[in-house]
Every structure is written in structure tokens, then in C-alpha cells.
Amino acid sequence: MTATRGLEGIVATTSSVSSIIDDTLTYVGYSIDDLAENASFEEVVYLLWHRKLPTSEQLDEIRKQLSENAKIPQQVVDHFKSYPIEKVHPMAALRTAVSLLGLFDEEADVMDPQANYRKAIRLQAQLPTVVAAFARVRKGLEPIEPRTDLAIAENFLYMLSGEEPSDIAVEAFNKALVLHADHELNASTFTARVCVATLSDVYSGITAAIGALKGPLHGGANEAVMKMLNEIGDIQNVESYVKDKFDRKEKIMGFGHRVYRKGDPRAKHLRTMSEKLTSITGDSKLYEMSLKIEELVTSKKPLPPNVDFYSASVYHSLGIDHDLFTPIFAMSRVSGWLAHILEQYDNNRLIRPRADYTGAVNQVYVPIEKRV
Numbered sequence: 001m002t003a004t005r006g007l008e009g010i011v012a013t014t015s016s017v018s019s020i021i022d023d024t025l026t027y028v029g030y031s032i033d034d035l036a037e038n039a040s041f042e043e044v045v046y047l048l049w050h051r052k053l054p055t056s057e058q059l060d061e062i063r064k065q066l067s068e069n070a071k072i073p074q075q076v077v078d079h080f081k082s083y084p085i086e087k088v089h090p091m092a093a094l095r096t097a098v099s100l101l102g103l104f105d106e107e108a109d110v111m112d113p114q115a116n117y118r119k120a121i122r123l124q125a126q127l128p129t130v131v132a133a134f135a136r137v138r139k140g141l142e143p144i145e146p147r148t149d150l151a152i153a154e155n156f157l158y159m160l161s162g163e164e165p166s167d168i169a170v171e172a173f174n175k176a177l178v179l180h181a182d183h184e185l186n187a188s189t190f191t192a193r194v195c196v197a198t199l200s201d202v203y204s205g206i207t208a209a210i211g212a213l214k215g216p217l218h219g220g221a222n223e224a225v226m227k228m229l230n231e232i233g234d235i236q237n238v239e240s241y242v243k244d245k246f247d248r249k250e251k252i253m254g255f256g257h258r259v260y261r262k263g264d265p266r267a268k269h270l271r272t273m274s275e276k277l278t279s280i281t282g283d284s285k286l287y288e289m290s291l292k293i294e295e296l297v298t299s300k301k302p303l304p305p306n307v308d309f310y311s312a313s314v315y316h317s318l319g320i321d322h323d324l325f326t327p328i329f330a331m332s333r334v335s336g337w338l339a340h341i342l343e344q345y346d347n348n349r350l351i352r353p354r355a356d357y358t359g360a361v362n363q364v365y366v367p368i369e370k371r372v
């Protein structure tokens with residue numbers, strides 16, 4: 001048995017949710033470019049779960065189901081208030097809150113497809129409310145209830161600030177949600193599938209996936225990009241920063257990808273959005289710095305920016321706290337995780353690979369008093 005480090009290139013399942021072929025990303029065969037330009041996030045959720053674009057009636061129906069299920073139990077808010085919240089990372093809070101939501105869901109352990117679909121609706125609807133509630137409670141503010149007349153992108157921005165967001169903010173945020181919704185067998189989606197393939201429940205699968213997304217080599221990279229931009233501070237420092245990183249053989253956050261070679265097709269949409277938003281806010285510093293970093297990194301190595309790189313300046317321009325960037329990724333990716341979880345249940349087999357053992361062999365047990 002020979003191990004492949006990081007399972008690179010290993011095909012671990014079949015899936016009809018999304019595909020990456022020759023650097024082209026599609027959801028159910030629809031190009032990400034087309035969806036980013038035209039689709040609402042709710043349409044994408046429907047597409048991922050039903051493998052077809054909704055008619056207007058079907059879209060109205062899923063919107064209604066999502067908005068009717070967006071409230072969260074008061075106990076989740078009380079839970080946030082019960083610990084030193086200012087020291088807690090929002091991804092840790094989100095991971096815990098999803099696990100907690102499972103305790104209040106009477107159907108949590110009901111395993112039939114209809115019950116699992118209802119849980120998918122509840123989780124998709126509640127995650128934005130959880131993230132917004134956490135963001136407010138830690139500032140000593142009361143959470144704002146979700147509105148039933150707003151779509152997910154608009155509602156989330158409204159629940160964060162209490163103000164109706166501008167059209168451009170909604171457009172940018174909806175696009176970001178569409179772009180992050182699914183991505184074939186990335187680490188967090190694989191985690192979700194491994195978890196539920198034991199026939200564990202949907203809440204366990206999503207909790208596990210949030211844990212995997214949190215790391216800076218995956219979803220946590222968007223917050224790490226923002227930290228890097230702050231550390232660089234000024235466009236004049238970009239060159240020496242990038243050189244130092246390469247000299248020290250350290251990773252530059254927001255660059256590189258396991259699957260894409262020529263580049264992540266989502267990055268250009270976020271780059272354009274970053275340019276648009278920063279020109280509106282009148283503060284193009286982060287965008288200019290990001291462009292310069294991209295130019296220098298790609299001139300040294302074939303390492304194009306990934307989805308996390310320009311999402312940092314997009315979210316910053318929307319006035320969002322930097323440690324909420326990864327929870328926002330989760331609010332979108334939960335749609336993909338749920339599509340994969342439902343697909344896994346549909347044709348399940350336990351996921352249990354092997355390890356190439358490299359430890360000691362033929363050891364003889366030594367009584368404790370004789371050990372040195």
C-alpha cells in the first residue's frame with residue numbers, strides 16, 4: 001500500500017453537484033460565470049439540492065420556506081451571552097451553535113429523506129441569523145430578528161447593522177454567496193460526507209464541516225488575507241513583504257489551489273467586485289495593494305489567487321468585521337455541504353480508507369518496572 005499525501009488526485013466518490021474540469025467550475029453543469037452574473041443565492045441553493053434551476057413558483061416556495069425558518073431559538077442567543085464572547089472566534093461559536101441547534105430540532109435524528117430536506121432548509125435559513133446574532137451580541141447589542149420579506153443576502157446585511165443595505169452591497173454579497181456555494185470535494189465537504197457516511201445525522205455533518213472550513217489552508221484563508229493586508233499596511237511595503245515570504249518559503253494567503261492550475265475562476269468576479277466597491281467607498285488602498293501582491297506573486301511562481309484573496313477586500317469594503325469572513329463562507333457553503341450530505345445518504349457506503357503503516361513492528365511488551 002502506498003499513501004498519496006493529502007489524497008491528491010484521488011477520486012473518492014461520484015457526485016452530480018458540482019464539477020471542476022480543466023479549471024472550469026460548474027454547479028450541476030451551469031458555468032460559475034453565468035451563475036455569478038445572473039443567479040440569486042436562493043436559485044443556486046435550489047439548483048444544488050434539486051439539480052435543476054427553479055421555476056418562479058419553485059423559487060417563491062423555497063424563498064418562503066427559508067424565510068419562515070430563519071429565526072433561531074432564544075437559547076442560542078442566551079448561550080452566546082453565557083461565555084466571555086469577546087475572546088471566542090466566530091467560527092468556534094458557529095460550530096457550537098450548529099451543534100446546539102441540533103438539540104432543539106425534534107427531527108435531528110429522523111433519517112428519512114423528507115426530514116433530512118426539512119433540516120437542510122432549517123440549517124440554510126438559520127446560519128445567517130446565527131452569525132449576525134453572534135456579531136451583535138459580542139458588541140453588547142441585541143440581535144435583530146430576520147425579516148420575511150428579504151432575500152438571504154439582504155437579510156444578513158440588515159441583521160448585522162439594522163439598516164437596509166444599498167443595492168450595490170446586496171449585489172456584491174449575493175455574488176459572493178453564489179461563488180462560495182459549492183466546490184466539488186473540498187476538505188470541508190469531504191469531512192461532511194465522511195461524517196454522515198457513518199449514518200450520523202445532518203447536524204453532526206455540518207458541525208464537522210464547519211470545523212474543517214475554519215483552518216487557514218481552507219476557508220480561514222479569507223480572514224488570513226485580511227490580516228496580511230493589514231500587516232503590509234501600505235502599497236510601498238508589498239514588494240519586500242512578498243520577497244520575504246518567498247525567501248522564507250512561507251505561504252502567501254489567498255494564493256494557490258490543490259485543483260486549479262491556471263487559476264480559480266471565482267477570483268476574477270471578486271476582483272471586479274473589489275474594484276467596484278472600493279471605488280464607491282473612495283478607499284481603493286486595499287484593492288491596489290491586492291493587485292500589486294497578485295502581480296508580484298504570479299511573476300515569481302505559477303500561483304494564481306484563489307476565491308479567498310479578493311473576497312477579503314470585498315467584505316472589508318462592506319464594513320464587515322474581519323473575523324466574520326469565514327463564517328460568511330460557511331453561510332454560503334452550507335448549501336453545498338447539505339447537497340453533498342443528501343447525496344451521500346442517497347447512495348451511502350461507509351468511507352473508510354487505509355493507512356500505510358510506518359511505525360515500529362514486532363515489539364515485545366515490557367512490564368512497567370522494567371521500562372527505561
Ligand SMILES: CC(=O)SCCNC(=O)CCNC(=O)[C@H](O)C(C)(C)COP(=O)(O)OP(=O)(O)OC[C@H]1O[C@@H](n2cnc3c(N)ncnc32)[C@H](O)[C@@H]1OP(=O)(O)O
Nearest residue numbers: 216217218219221250251252253254255256257258306308
Ligand atoms: C477556499 C479554499 O480553501 S481555497 C485555498 C485557501 N487557502 C489558502 O489560500 C492558503 C494558501 N495556499 C496554500 O496553502 C496551498 O496553495 C493550498 C493548501 C491551498 C493547496 O496546497 P497543496 O496542493 O497542498 O500544495 P502545497 O502546499 O503542497 O504546495 C505546493 C508548492 O507550492 C507552494 N505554494 C502553494 N501555495 C502557496 C502559497 N500560497 N504561497 C507560497 N507558496 C505556495 C508550496 O510552498 C509548495 O512549494 P514547493 O513545491 O517548492 O515546496
Ligand SMILES: O=C([O-])CC(=O)C(=O)O
Nearest residue numbers: 182183185186187258307
Ligand atoms: O476546493 C478546494 O480545495 C478549496 C476551495 O476552493 C473551496 O472549497 O472553495
